[in-house]
Amino acid sequence: MNGLKHPFSGAIYEQDGEGHIRVTHKGKTGLFHRSGQWISGDLLEADPQMCNWVGGPIIGNHRVTSQTADAT
Numbered sequence: 001m002n003g004l005k006h007p008f009s010g011a012i013y014e015q016d017g018e019g020h021i022r023v024t025h026k027g028k029t030g031l032f033h034r035s036g037q038w039i040s041g042d043l044l045e046a047d048p049q050m051c052n053w054v055g056g057p058i059i060g061n062h063r064v065t066s067q068t069a070d071a072t
Contacts, residue, residue, distance in 0.1 A: 004054055006047060013046070013054040021051045 003014030003022075011025035020039060021032045023046045030041030034055035036048025 004050065006050055009047075011046070011050075013050045015055060019055065021046070021055050023051075 003012045005012055006025075009025060011023050014022045014024075016022045016031065019034070021034060023030050023032060023043055025043060028041070028043040030043030030046060031039040032046045032051050033039060034052055036046050036051040038044055038046070
C-alpha cells in the first residue's frame with residue numbers, strides 16, 4: 001500500500017482499498033473512517049485531517065494530466 005507519513009508523529013496513513021484508512025505507529029495499527037473515527041485495532045486515535053486527506057477523492061489536475069496537441 002502507498003501512504004503518507006505524518007509530519008509530527010511519524011505515523012503512516014494508508015488507504016486499505018475499501019474506503020478506510022489504516023494507521024500504523026510504533027508497532028500498533030488501527031483502522032479508521034475517512035473522518036478519523038476509529039473502527040478497529042489497537043491504535044485508538046488518528047489525525048482526522050490526515051485521514052480525510054489520504055482517504056479523499058483523487059482529483060485530476062490540468063498541470064499533470066496528459067493532453068494531446070492538435071497537429072494542424
